[in-house]
Amino acid sequence: MRDGDICLTVTDDRDGFDLETAELDRGYGLPNIKDRAERLSGVLYIYSAPGAGTKLGIKVPVPVPSTRPPLV
Numbered sequence: 001m002r003d004g005d006i007c008l009t010v011t012d013d014r015d016g017f018d019l020e021t022a023e024l025d026r027g028y029g030l031p032n033i034k035d036r037a038e039r040l041s042g043v044l045y046i047y048s049a050p051g052a053g054t055k056l057g058i059k060v061p062v063p064v065p066s067t068r069p070p071l072v
Contacts, residue, residue, distance in 0.1 A: 006042075006060045013053040019046060033058070 042060035
């Protein structure tokens, strides 16, 4: 928790990649994480560079908005 948000950081100290040339919309991993964060009114940050690994930051506001339809 930080400043009223849930913050999650995932790091990988392996190869990394060039954000300028990466095709981030291919595959399922990163697009799926981004979609899920946005469904909760959150944001996905990606930090990566060749040879320097990758770090994902996910920030979701609290309280998390409900994705369920209202009860009638």
